[in-house]
Structures are given as structure tokens and as C-alpha cells.
Amino acid sequence: MTRLVEIPAEKIPPVGGRSLIRLEEKSLVLFNQDGSLYAIDESCPHNGASLFTGKLEGRLLRCPAHGLRFDLASGCVPGVSGFGVATYALEQRQGRCFIDLSRPRAQEASQCTQLQ
Numbered sequence: 001m002t003r004l005v006e007i008p009a010e011k012i013p014p015v016g017g018r019s020l021i022r023l024e025e026k027s028l029v030l031f032n033q034d035g036s037l038y039a040i041d042e043s044c045p046h047n048g049a050s051l052f053t054g055k056l057e058g059r060l061l062r063c064p065a066h067g068l069r070f071d072l073a074s075g076c077v078p079g080v081s082g083f084g085v086a087t088y089a090l091e092q093r094q095g096r097c098f099i100d101l102s103r104p105r106a107q108e109a110s111q112c113t114q115l116q
């Protein structure tokens with residue numbers, strides 16, 4: 001079942017920006033990369049570092065702690081199947097933005113291996 005939660009307008013980052021949001025006990029980072037919005041868990045799945053300050057290399061986000069890179073769209077780590085950061089679907093309706101908190105997207109092996 002879908003559980004859409006509206007993201008406050010002031011938390012929607014401008015193009016090239018990012019914002020940290022806390023919704024229903026989840027800490028998430030929103031990115032606006034070239035006009036596309038992405039939402040991921042703030043916590044790195046490797047050892048829990050905050051991904052908020054990670055360096056972006058195109059659509060790949062480098063964890064500031066140990067350097068793993070995550071694709072913002074899929075959450076996948078290039079070259080590693082079945083491991084990645086949780087990502088969330090976003091919907092924009094009539095100028096408002098909603099996030100589906102019902103289930104983070106899984107990092108399916110086939111999806112992740114495409115990034116190698």
C-alpha cells in the first residue's frame with residue numbers, strides 16, 4: 001500500500017542542491033540533480049555515515065566516510081550487486097511533491113549490475 005507524504009515546499013532543493021528532511025522517523029536526503037529529484041536514506045548502508053555531505057560525481061554520490069559510490073536513482077553501488085542505499089519514489093502533482101514512504105526501492109541485482 002502506497003503511503004505518500006508531502007514534502008514541505010521549503011525542503012525541495014533548487015537545481016544542483018540538496019536538503020535533509022526528517023519524515024515519520026526517517027532521515028532522508030533530497031537531491032535535485034539537473035532538475036530531477038531523488039530521495040535516499042541519509043545513512044550509508046556500509047557503516048552509517050551521513051550521506052548528506054557526500055560529493056556528487058554526476059548522478060553518483062560518494063560517501064564521505066569510506067568512499068563507496070551510490071547511484072541516486074537506483075541506490076546501487078557500481079560493480080556490486082545486491083547492496084546499496086534505499087531510495088524512495090517521488091511524485092509531483094500540481095506543484096506539490098510527495099514521497100512514497102511505504103517501501104524503499106530494493107537494489108535488485110539485475111538493476112545494479114548495469115552500472116558496472
Ligand code: FES
Binds near residue numbers: 044046047064066
Ligand atoms: S560508511 Fe559509507 S562507505 Fe563506509
